[in-house]
Amino acid sequence: MSPGAGLKGAHHVAIICGDYRRSRAFYVDLLGLEVIDENYRAERDSYKLDLRLPCGSRIELFSFPAAPPRPSYPEARGLRHLAFAVADIERSVAYLQSRGLDVEPIRVDEYSGQRFTFFSDPDSLPLELYEVAD
Structure with a gap:
């Protein structure tokens, strides 16, 4: 076993988007990420889209109604x-x-x-x- 927590690499990054269709087109059609799985969760009125990069790492794209914007500029914590x-x-x-x-x-x-x-x-x-x- 490796020292520490035994981390082997990054598995995925999760992103919450404001407009699911627009973000799906951006990541799939424009950037060319492979769709692994796509689910609509009615109880949350939310989509979850699992995407794979050529190296095998993943992006989870979520939509949540009325999710607040995250500040990017000026740079914020996180x-x-x-x-x-x-x-x-x-x-x-x-x-x-x-x-x-x-x-x-x-x-x-x-x-x-x-x-x-x-x-x-x-x-x-x-x-x-x-x-x-x-």
Whole structure:
């Protein structure tokens, strides 16, 4: 057994969205995440959509009626952003921009030397593209 709590990796990130159909289209149709399971929970008037990234990690997309917005700017405590690994950041940026998304200029991490940039999902959740070698 490994030291500590025995963590093996990140399994999923949960996101609550404001407009389920719009966010589903963003994550599935635009970003290309694979749908694992999709359920409507009538007792909560809520959807739960399980998505898989190519690396096997997952995103759980939830909808809840009247969920309050989470402040992103100025930066608040809590989850700062969700970062996606990409092999070619310029290609990924060009794709997102061709679909009408605003993407910040590509920057270089001063410590790792890796290139990265930010864009937002339909609820203004900051998303990062982080270039990594295959």
